[in-house]
Amino acid sequence: MNGALRKATTVFRSALMQSRSTSVTSxxxxxxxxxxxxxxxxxxxxxxxxxxxxxxxxxxLLHLREYRGIQE
Structure with a gap:
């Protein structure tokens, strides 16, 4: 388990570092x-x-009296 976890963190870290420099401002x-x-x-x-x-x-707001049933 420790070896698989170490390998997974390496893969995720490298993927994160590759996408760090991308920008969406353009x-x-x-x-x-x-x-x-x-x-x-x-x-x-x-x-x-x-x-x-x-x-x-x-x-x-204009139809609030009608909604409440208030007669004028």
Whole structure:
């Protein structure tokens, strides 16, 4: 058992050392480097993302009285 454990740790250590120098920073970009996004397009994207993020909570808060059965 000791020999197998020693061999396994050697294999795992060598695999870890081989993959240590790899980097994912070059794959983390969302667009090609040569294409610039205009300010108007960036503002439109941000407004769509923020709007969709807050749409459901706002809808729930607006319909809370209806959900609870409170009559006006």
């Amino acid at each position: 794959y983390a970009t969302s667009r090609p480097k040569g294409i610039k996004m205009s300010t108007a397009e960036r503002a439109a994207h941000i407004s769509v993302i923020v709007g969709t993020f807050f749409a459901y909570p706002v809808w729930v």
